[in-house]
Amino acid sequence: MSNNNTNFSAGLRRARKAAGFRTQQDFSDAFHKSLNAVQKWEQGKTKPTMDEFLDLCHFFNCDADYLLGNMEEKTHDLHFICDTTGLSSKAVAALIDLRKKSAVRAYSDLLSSIITDPDFEYFLGLLEGFFSAEKEYSAELSMSRFNFRQKDLAVFAAGNALQKIMERVESEFTKQYLSTEQRLELYTEEKMMKKRAGGASNG
Numbered sequence: 001m002s003n004n005n006t007n008f009s010a011g012l013r014r015a016r017k018a019a020g021f022r023t024q025q026d027f028s029d030a031f032h033k034s035l036n037a038v039q040k041w042e043q044g045k046t047k048p049t050m051d052e053f054l055d056l057c058h059f060f061n062c063d064a065d066y067l068l069g070n071m072e073e074k075t076h077d078l079h080f081i082c083d084t085t086g087l088s089s090k091a092v093a094a095l096i097d098l099r100k101k102s103a104v105r106a107y108s109d110l111l112s113s114i115i116t117d118p119d120f121e122y123f124l125g126l127l128e129g130f131f132s133a134e135k136e137y138s139a140e141l142s143m144s145r146f147n148f149r150q151k152d153l154a155v156f157a158a159g160n161a162l163q164k165i166m167e168r169v170e171s172e173f174t175k176q177y178l179s180t181e182q183r184l185e186l187y188t189e190e191k192m193m194k195k196r197a198g199g200a201s202n203g
Contacts, residue, residue, distance in 0.1 A: 006044050024038045031055075031056075113168075113169045114166075127158055
């Protein structure tokens, strides 16, 4: 443990509170260590032995750098994901937790389809523009009719973009979870609809 005691004491205190232990006594009881030892760790007066440090990592289910105050995320995997995607550790943790719930495994597939849709970036741009305008206009305390109109148009455009995304995702999702016979039936129906549409346009 080459980092100084100050970094570790701050890291331990953060880990304890993040784990839901409001007091040092609560944590010391759960970790089966004396309150005096925990207090000295958090005050930077002493540091745990290597075995105790590894036990702490196991207890908090985190990597060493988290306890040493070298990163905000609990694990290097989580740190890499957050650093690469720009998502907060809370958002990534929520996605991971969602994925673990067997009853909603389809949610992850659904979210993947939405994110990879060609209009998703356009949709986010509309949202970002809307909220930026909202913040700017609110700061001015007064909003003209033009500004209200701008906001309405942004909401309308975002709604249309989201509808297109959901239509494509619905089509993809439906085919993914249909049986072979159902997919064949759907394919035949879509083919007939296109044929009718083509005939109507030619007429």
